[in-house]
Amino acid sequence: MALGQRPDYARIARHVINIDELFIDYARVFLPSHDRQAWDNVVRIAGGITEKNTPRNLQGRDSYVVALEQYLSTTRLHDTILDGLRTAVRYDKTYFDKIVASLLPLLEKLTTRKISQLLAPDYGDLNDPRPVFNWQQAIRQRAIIYVGLDALSDAEIAAAVGNSMFADLVSVAGHIYKHGVMDGLPQTEENPAINLHCDEFSELMGDEFIPLINKGGGAGVEVTAYTQTLSDIEARIGDRAKADQVVGNFNSRIMMRVRESATVELLTKQLPQVDVLSNSISSGVTDSADAQGNISFSSNTQDRMSSIQVPLLEPASLVQLPKGQAFALLEGGQLWKATHPITGRSTRSADAGKHHTHSPLYGKTVRQHAHMVGPPGDSCNGEK
Structure with a gap:
């Protein structure tokens, strides 16, 4: 410079x-x-x-x-x-x-x-029709930016470009936090929400990303991350404490079927114990000791109820989830059971023998497809 x-x-x-x-x-x-x-x-x-x-x-x-x-x-x-x-x-x-x-x-x-033409173009080439923009401009215009890093083909380049991109975004978020998104312009406007969706989150993880999820909320950054297991994040960062720091900064968690117990416990350990009532019936017959009496025997029947505490959700419930179903901790720790529509999947009708395709449900949130899981005795089967 x-x-x-x-x-x-x-x-x-x-x-x-x-x-x-x-x-x-x-x-x-x-x-x-x-x-x-x-x-x-x-x-x-x-x-x-x-x-x-x-x-x-x-x-x-x-x-x-x-x-x-x-x-x-x-x-x-x-x-x-x-x-x-x-x-x-x-x-x-x-x-x-x-x-x-x-x-x-x-x-x-x-x-x-x-890759060189993309990352280091000739900015003086007037014949290049590709637009040149930065994060600040994209946020002001409320633009949608898709970045395909292709980590499957070359993880090293994907990590380098992703970390560089996040480091730049952290810098911009810090500027927005201090001066606002319209800094330097005559008009004023509230900072828009910056929604960041990161698929294969563990491939993008680095020290550059931690400040973004730790302090980015003050600049309006909302991060939604998708990954397989907790171990993927830990292996990428190389530090369990940092991995816990990353996971701890996410307020909501949606978990589909997983196989790793440590990942399952990220959700189950956040849930309380609940009281479960059990009912037991016992009966008995006692012969009379007076052989000459009018009563030959006496009987009794007892109906007993007891309460025990059990976990609201067992790890096995997540391990055995069918495809398209998930548990979610939303709104400060409320547990939801969600069913996601599976698009493009054909099933055979048992009656007509014809193929039907599941119709995608657009424009609805997880909450609209979820069944709330509550303590036994509550009404928890109604759709919310």
Whole structure:
């Protein structure tokens, strides 16, 4: 940004491979602002640089890098960016190349073929009809953005692009929280809800995502995440405490059939114990001890009721759920049993032997298709 260039993956890859160029370009812009003769002095020093008078740690570096190091060693110029670049070029070139070697394969994937045209387009190409927008513009326009990361084909690229996208969204959410969505515009408007739906949530998880679900609500961000098991999130983050932090920030949970007990307990452990009444009947007959009496025997019958506490929902109930059914914790912990319509699935009529297709039910919420689960004795079979 200090050079007036838009950062993108292509430039990052180029400067990782050749950091000398970035150091020289920045110094050429920065030094004249402090001393008009500074760059001329660097050029003069560079003209006298040879392999023999180059320090060992700078062997293989550009002569201007060596000249800049010598010039800066004799001056008291301090700049955060310049000091950072200077520290990087001071490393032995072979050692520096080893440090960044693990980054290069990913950068090569992000800067080749069609992915490069998508992530790092030529912004000056007037013949490119594709629109250029940012998160702020999309939120102001209440736009719908679909991002297909294709994690099945290349999980590494999907994770890199997804994490970068979320990091940018976190930054925008922070700006909206402080200044509002219409910051810089004459009109004022309430912050709109930002609904973020993340399928295969575990593939997108990273440290960038945690602030979004932890504090994004203040900016109107509402996250709906879809994943298979709790272990998927933990394996992605590598920390059980962080995985619990992520899950704990979701107020509502809808759970279909799962096989992992730890995932099931995310819902069942939130539910209370309930009282269940049991009824037992016992009867008995006792012979009379008086053989001469009029009563030969006596009988008694007892009807007993007792109360025991049991979990409102057993883990086995979730493990054995049929397809298209789910339990949901909504509205502060109310338990619902939901049935979702399955579209495009044919069933054979037992009477006519003909095929029928389930009709999708559009425009209805989970609550409109749900049966509330309550304590025994309550009316809990009516549709809500």
